[in-house]
Each structure stands twice: as structure tokens, then as C-alpha cells.
Amino acid sequence: MILLQKKRDGKELTTAEINFFIDGYTAGDIPDYQASALAMAIFFQDMTDSERADLTMAMVNSGDTIDLSGIEGIKVDKHSTGGVGDTTTLVLAPLVGALDIPTAKMSGRGLGHTGGTIDKLEAVKGFHVEISNEKFMEIVNRDKVAVIGQSGNLTPADKKMYALRDVTGTVNSIPLIASSIMSKKIASGADAIVLDVKTGAGAFMKTEEDAQNLAHAMVRIGNNVGRQTMAVISDMSQPLGYAIGNALEVQEAIDTLKGEGPADLTELVLTLGSQMVVLAKKADTLAEARVMLEEVMANGKALAKFKTFLRNQGGDDSVVDHPERLPQAQFKIEVPAKTTGVVANMVADEIGIAAMLLGAGRATKEDEIDLAVGLMLRKKVGEAVEAGESLVTIYANRENVADVIAKIYDNITIADSGVEPTLIHSVVTE
Ligand code: URA
Ligand code: CA
Numbered sequence: 001m002i003l004l005q006k007k008r009d010g011k012e013l014t015t016a017e018i019n020f021f022i023d024g025y026t027a028g029d030i031p032d033y034q035a036s037a038l039a040m041a042i043f044f045q046d047m048t049d050s051e052r053a054d055l056t057m058a059m060v061n062s063g064d065t066i067d068l069s070g071i072e073g074i075k076v077d078k079h080s081t082g083g084v085g086d087t088t089t090l091v092l093a094p095l096v097g098a099l100d101i102p103t104a105k106m107s108g109r110g111l112g113h114t115g116g117t118i119d120k121l122e123a124v125k126g127f128h129v130e131i132s133n134e135k136f137m138e139i140v141n142r143d144k145v146a147v148i149g150q151s152g153n154l155t156p157a158d159k160k161m162y163a164l165r166d167v168t169g170t171v172n173s174i175p176l177i178a179s180s181i182m183s184k185k186i187a188s189g190a191d192a193i194v195l196d197v198k199t200g201a202g203a204f205m206k207t208e209e210d211a212q213n214l215a216h217a218m219v220r221i222g223n224n225v226g227r228q229t230m231a232v233i234s235d236m237s238q239p240l241g242y243a244i245g246n247a248l249e250v251q252e253a254i255d256t257l258k259g260e261g262p263a264d265l266t267e268l269v270l271t272l273g274s275q276m277v278v279l280a281k282k283a284d285t286l287a288e289a290r291v292m293l294e295e296v297m298a299n300g301k302a303l304a305k306f307k308t309f310l311r312n313q314g315g316d317d318s319v320v321d322h323p324e325r326l327p328q329a330q331f332k333i334e335v336p337a338k339t340t341g342v343v344a345n346m347v348a349d350e351i352g353i354a355a356m357l358l359g360a361g362r363a364t365k366e367d368e369i370d371l372a373v374g375l376m377l378r379k380k381v382g383e384a385v386e387a388g389e390s391l392v393t394i395y396a397n398r399e400n401v402a403d404v405i406a407k408i409y410d411n412i413t414i415a416d417s418g419v420e421p422t423l424i425h426s427v428v429t430e
Pocket of ligand 1: 162171176180181204
């Protein structure tokens with residue numbers, strides 16, 4: 001196949017060649033061995049900006065796309081590359097919704113050390129994402145915020161390619177990751193996209209340099225295919241906020257919507273939210289947008305929007321005022337610091353796995369999760385701690401949590417000094 005030789009030799013593929021390949025691969029006319037050869041050639045030879053845009057759009061056009069044109073206003077989607085205790089979507093959707101910005105959100109479930117927005121919302125009794133497209137549109141038009149699960153036939157080319165890359169050593173390629181993520185965002189219909197690219201131990205991109213490269217690649221693809229896109233690079237060396245676990249994160253989201261949440265989660269939500277408000281053309285500057293968001297946190301509008309959002313999808317909105325009605329774990333176990341000092345490091349992905357061991361997350365897609373369990377961090381990196389003071393509270397539905405305690409001790413370092421990590425590394429607009 002001539003286009004495989006071209007890519008192998010570092011030449012640029014044309015739009016027609018990329019469309020031919022992706023269409024053929026999706027239809028099953030092009031076999032896996034040729035697609036793996038192409039992925040490996042891309043891994044070593046990279047792709048130009050126009051190839052990346054073409055690949056993204058070919059994957060978008062390989063299946064269904066969601067038409068949000070029936071929803072009034074500029075639809076801004078936010079996407080996170082995934083992390084530990086990342087409660088941002090739960091807060092952001094009602095927060096910007098309170099400013100009349102529509103969020104028609106398609107979300108997923110958690111796997112491994114990362115959690116998923118749908119699982120978290122299902123900690124609210126009755127809440128469900130199985131709603132028809134018509135109902136989804138109707139709710140967003142009326143109340144600005146709704147969440148549904150990923151539909152069956154969105155970007156089938158990406159599904160096939162991603163599974164193939166997983167077993168051929170070609171996941172870690174910037175052009176392939178960027179086109180994979182952006183194809184899903186574009187197929188789900190947003191006019192503008194805000195990306196939260198995480199960096200650090202709990203992130204897909206472990207180093208800041210990789211996160212920067214991915215962010216630039218995705219922002220360029222979005223802008224080149226006519227969707228205004230920007231990215232925030234944020235810290236995921238330690239978990240975000242204090243809560244890790246489904247019901248615990250719903251509680252954390254409620255606190256944050258009231259303006260009483262953890263400092264880092266609140267700051268990230270205001271940073272991402274300000275970008276969304278500006279992209280939605282509800283404010284001219286980020287500073288103005290931030291004031292508007294702080295106002296709806298302070299005057300109760302954001303919290304009221306959260307209640308409406310839960311109620312619209314069958315959820316018991318009384319949990320907002322009665323958090324004790326959220327699923328409760330049977331045992332609360334403190335993990336005391338062994339020495340006095342400063343928390344110097346907290347390895348985010350390993351802490352995420354500790355929560356998963358309790359049942360808060362899934363090791364495999366088939367696993368059932370326990371909505372009540374998880375971890376509450378009592379200290380974060382940079383904070384002083386005395387020997388005997390609690391580092392973490394474990395919320396468990398089993399009495400023996402020695403495995404979880406061992407994992408926590410292995411992954412939290414107390415030293416003479418430690419500095420709070422920078423939360424927002426940079427904002428990427430091109
Ligand atoms: N996430 C995706 O959706 N695609 C990739 O290629 C990598 C991470
Ligand atoms: Ca959290």
C-alpha cells in the first residue's frame with residue numbers, strides 16, 4: 001500500500017489518502033496489520049497539522065455525530081484528560097449553567113485509578129443518564145445542563161484504532177492521542193472546547209513537556225477544524241481536592257458550589273469556568289467572567305442549578321441539603337502520620353488505586369463499584385503534620401483495610417520540607 005510507504009518515509013498524506021484509509025479500516029476492508037503499520041509509522045514520523053486535522057475529521061465522520069444545533073446559545077464542552085478525585089465536571093456544569101451557558105455533556109465511567117463523572121452522579125439516588133436524545137435536548141434548552149452516556153456509534157474508527165494501538169505499542173503518540181480525543185469531542189457537537197490537560201503522577205501525561213505538547217496539538221486541531229479550543233494545563237501530581245470516591249465527591253461538589261470547597265478544586269473550577277464563559281461570549285474578559293462565577297457561587301444560584309440538574313434526571317435533590325442521605329460507608333478509619341514534618345509528596349495514581357481497592361473504582365470494565373466508599377485527604381502536599389494526626393480518612397465497607405493503609409503509607413512522604421505544587425501550569429490558546 002503506497003500510503004504506508006509514504007508515511008514510513010516521512011512524507012505528508014493527503015486528505016483523500018487519510019479518508020480512504022479511515023473509511024476502509026472502519027468498514028473492515030483494510031486489515032488490522034495495515035492499520036498497525038500506519039500507526040507505527042505515525043509514531044515514528046509524526047503528522048503535520050493538516051494531517052492531524054484530516055485524521056480527526058475522518059474519525060468524526062466514521063460514525064454518528066450529535067447535532068446540538070437545536071440548543072440555543074454557544075455550546076462549550078469541557079474535557080479532562082482524567083485524574084484522581086477530579087470533581088471538576090460536577091461543579092462546572094451547574095456553575096456555568098447558572099450563567100445560562102448550555103452544557104450538553106456526554107460523560108463516561110471510571111476505570112483504574114481514574115473516576116468517571118457518571119459513576120459519581122449515580123451516587124445520588126435515582127439519578128440516571130439513560131434519557132432519550134429528545135429529552136436531553138429539551139432539558140438543556142430549558143435548564144442548560146444535562147449529562148448522558150456515550151452513544152453507541154460515535155467515532156467507531158477511533159474505537160477500533162485505540163484498541164489496536166493498545167496492543168501494538170502505539171498509544172503514546174501525540175498526533176494519535178490528540179486526534180483520538182478531539183474526534184470524540186467534535187462528534188459530540190460542541191461549538192467550543194475547553195481542555196483540562198493534567199500533568200503529574202495521576203495523569204495520562206506524566207511530564208509537563210508531554211502535557212504541553214498534547215495541549216498544543218489538541219488546541220491546533222480544534223482551531224483548524226473550526227471549533228474554538230483552548231487548554232489549561234493543571235497539576236495531577238496529587239489528587240484534586242480532598243475527596244476521592246463517588247458519594248464523597250458529590251459532597252465535595254456541593255461544598256464547592258457553595259463556595260466552601262477545597263482551595264485547589266475551587267481555583268481550577270474558576271479558571272476553567274472563566275474560559276468557558278468567555279468562549280460562550282457571556283463576558284469579554286477572564287476577570288469579568290470570574291466575578292460572574294463567584295457571584296453565582298455566593299448567591300446560591302449555582303447550588304440551585306445543581307438541584308435542578310439532579311431532579312431533571314431522576315435524582316434525589318434533597319441530598320444537597322441533607323448530605324447524610326448520600327450512600328454512607330460502614331467504617332471510618334483514620335490513617336495517622338508516623339512522623340512530624342511536612343507532606344512532601346502524595347503519588348496521585350497510587351492513591352487513586354488505594355480508593356479503587358476499597359471499591360470506589362473499577363480494576364476492569366466489568367467490576368461493580370461501591371458508591372459509598374473512598375478516601376478523604378486530611379493533609380495535602382506542603383502542609384505541616386504532627387505525628388499521630390490523621391493524613392487520610394478511609395471510608396470503607398469492610399473492616400480490614402490493611403492493604404489500603406499500606407498503600408497510603410507507601411505513597412505519602414513526610415519530610416523536613418515540602419512545597420505545594422503549582423496548580424495551573426499554563427493556558428494554551430494556539
Ligand atoms: N484517551 C483517548 O481518548 N485516546 C487516546 O488515544 C489516549 C487517551
Ligand atoms: Ca476531589
